[in-house]
Amino acid sequence: MDDRVAKGAAAKANAGETRRVRDAETTRGEIIAAARAEFAAKGFSGARVDDIAARTRTTKPAIYYHFHSKEELYTAVLETAYAGMREVEQNLNLDGLPAAEAMRRLVEVSFDYHADHPDWVRLVSIENTHEARHLAGSASIGERNAAVIGVLRGLLERGVREEVFRSGIDPMDLHLMISSLCFHRVSNRHTWGAIFGRDLQAPEHVGAQRVMIVEAVLRYLRA
Amino acid sequence: MDDRVAKGAAAKANAGETRRVRDAETTRGEIIAAARAEFAAKGFSGARVDDIAARTRTTKPAIYYHFHSKEELYTAVLETAYAGMREVEQNLNLDGLPAAEAMRRLVEVSFDYHADHPDWVRLVSIENTHEARHLAGSASIGERNAAVIGVLRGLLERGVREEVFRSGIDPMDLHLMISSLCFHRVSNRHTWGAIFGRDLQAPEHVGAQRVMIVEAVLRYLRA
DNA sequence: GTCTATAAATGGATAGAC
DNA sequence: GTCTATCCATTTATAGAC
Numbered sequence: 001m002d003d004r005v006a007k008g009a010a011a012k013a014n015a016g017e018t019r020r021v022r023d024a025e026t027t028r029g030e031i032i033a034a035a036r037a038e039f040a041a042k043g044f045s046g047a048r049v050d051d052i053a054a055r056t057r058t059t060k061p062a063i064y065y066h067f068h069s070k071e072e073l074y075t076a077v078l079e080t081a082y083a084g085m086r087e088v089e090q091n092l093n094l095d096g097l098p099a100a101e102a103m104r105r106l107v108e109v110s111f112d113y114h115a116d117h118p119d120w121v122r123l124v125s126i127e128n129t130h131e132a133r134h135l136a137g138s139a140s141i142g143e144r145n146a147a148v149i150g151v152l153r154g155l156l157e158r159g160v161r162e163e164v165f166r167s168g169i170d171p172m173d174l175h176l177m178i179s180s181l182c183f184h185r186v187s188n189r190h191t192w193g194a195i196f197g198r199d200l201q202a203p204e205h206v207g208a209q210r211v212m213i214v215e216a217v218l219r220y221l222r223a
Numbered sequence: 224m225d226d227r228v229a230k231g232a233a234a235k236a237n238a239g240e241t242r243r244v245r246d247a248e249t250t251r252g253e254i255i256a257a258a259r260a261e262f263a264a265k266g267f268s269g270a271r272v273d274d275i276a277a278r279t280r281t282t283k284p285a286i287y288y289h290f291h292s293k294e295e296l297y298t299a300v301l302e303t304a305y306a307g308m309r310e311v312e313q314n315l316n317l318d319g320l321p322a323a324e325a326m327r328r329l330v331e332v333s334f335d336y337h338a339d340h341p342d343w344v345r346l347v348s349i350e351n352t353h354e355a356r357h358l359a360g361s362a363s364i365g366e367r368n369a370a371v372i373g374v375l376r377g378l379l380e381r382g383v384r385e386e387v388f389r390s391g392i393d394p395m396d397l398h399l400m401i402s403s404l405c406f407h408r409v410s411n412r413h414t415w416g417a418i419f420g421r422d423l424q425a426p427e428h429v430g431a432q433r434v435m436i437v438e439a440v441l442r443y444l445r446a
Numbered sequence: 447g448t449c450t451a452t453a454a455a456t457g458g459a460t461a462g463a464c
Numbered sequence: 465g466t467c468t469a470t471c472c473a474t475t476t477a478t479a480g481a482c
Contacts, residue, residue, distance in 0.1 A: 180407035
C-alpha cells in the first residue's frame with residue numbers, strides 16, 4: 001500500500017532532504033489521512049490547515065495544490081470515510097446462516113465497527129451539525145451506501161419464512177434502530193461520562209452493551 | 224417573563240433610541256437565547272460573536288461585559304439547555320400507573336422532547352465533538368441530571384414485582400438504550416436523508432418510529 | 447510537485463465615551 | 465450597562481522561485 005513512495009526521490013537523495021519529489025497519489029493519501037484526524041478532532045471550522053500540514057511531511061501549498069480548498073479537502077475525507085464503512089457492509093457473508101443467526105452477526109459487526117472507529121463516528125456527527133451539506137454535494141454517495149437496506153430486507157423475508165421473525169417490519173426503520181444503538185454510545189460517550197460518571201468504553205460495559213443491543217434487536221423482531 | 228424590560232428607560236425615551244438601559248438579567252437572557260441559536264447552527268468554532276450580537280438588540284461589547292469570553296458564553300448556553308431537559312424529567316408523574324404503562328409514558332416523553340428540541344440535540348452533539356470539555360468544567364451538572372436513573376431503577380423494580388419485567392436490567396444501560404433511540408434519529412437525520420433519501424421528520428415516519436421505539440423498549444424488558 | 451514568504455481577510459477581544 | 469471604533473492575532477489562500 002505504501003510501496004511506491006518515491007519515484008524520483010533518488011535524484012536528490014542528498015542535499016539535506018530539502019525537497020521531496022513524490023507520487024501524487026501517495027501525497028493525496030497522506031494528506032487525507034492527516035486531514036481526517038484533524039477534522040475528526042476539531043470539526044470543520046476548528047480544524048486548521050496549518051495543523052493538517054504539520055501532520056504530514058508536506059506543506060500547506062501542497063494541500064491547496066491537490067485539494068483547492070479546505071472544504072474540498074473535507075469532502076474528500078468524508079468520501080473515503082464512507083468508503084471504509086461500505087466495504088465492511090459488503091464483506092458480510094450471511095448466506096449460509098439461519099435468519100436469526102445472520103441478524104445477530106450483522107448487529108455484532110455493526111457494533112464492532114462503530115466501537116472500533118470512533119473517528120468515523122465523529123466525522124459523521126460533525127457532518128450532521130453541518131446538515132450534511134458536503135455529503136449532499138458529493139457524487140451519489142447515496143446509492144452505494146443504501147445497500148445495507150437490501151441486505152436487511154432479505155434477512156427479514158427469510159426470517160418470516162423461517163417463522164422466527166414477525167412480518168411488517170420496515171427494513172429502513174430497523175436499520176435506523178441498529179444504527180442508533182451502535183452509534184450513540186460512541187458519539188455521546190463524553191457527555192455521558194460527564195453526567196453519569198460511566199465510561200462507556202470500559203471493557204466490561206462494552207461487553208454488556210453488545211449483548212444488550214443484540215438482544216434488543218432480536219426481541220424486537222421475534223415472531 | 225419579559226415584563227421588566229426597561230427600568231430606567233423612561234429617562235431617555237427620546238433621543239432617537241440611541242441607548243437602551245435595561246435590566247442585566249433580561250439582557251443576559253436575550254444574549255443566551257441568541258447564542259444558543261448561533262452555537263446550535265454553527266458549532267463552537269463556527270459561531271461568530273458578531274452574529275450572536277446581530278441576533279440581539281445589544282452589541283458585542285455587551286456580550287463580553289456579561290460573559291467575558293466566547294467560551295464562557297458557550298458554557299452558559301449549555302447549562303440552560305440542560306436545565307430545560309432536567310425540568311421535563313422532573314415533571315414526569317408516573318406514580319399511579321402500572322410499571323409497563325409508566326415505562327411507555329417515559330419513553331414517549333423522551334421521544335417527544337428530542338423530536339421537539341432539535342436545537343438541544345445539536346448542542347449536545349457539538350459538545351460531544353469537543354469531548355464534553357465545557358460540561359466537565361461546569362458546576363456539578365452531573366448530580367442534578369442523573370435523577371432519571373433513579374426513576375428508571377424504581378420503575379424496573381416495580382415491573383419485576385408486578386411480574387411484567389424480567390430482572391437483572393441495569394437502569395443506566397436502559398437509559399442509554401432509550402436515549403440512543405430518541406437521540407440518533409434527530410441528531411443524524413441529515414446524513415440519513417442524504418444517504419437513504421428518507422426524511423426522518425416527515426409526520427408518517429415520526430409516528431412509526433415512536434411506536435417502534437416504545438415497542439422495542441417494552442419487548443426488551445418483558446418478562 | 448514542492449517549497450518560502452506573504453497577501454488578504456476574518457474574527458475575538460477591548461479602549462474609552464456616555 | 466451600553467455604545468462606536470479599533471486593535472491585533474489568527475488563518476485561509478496564493479505568488480513566485482526551484
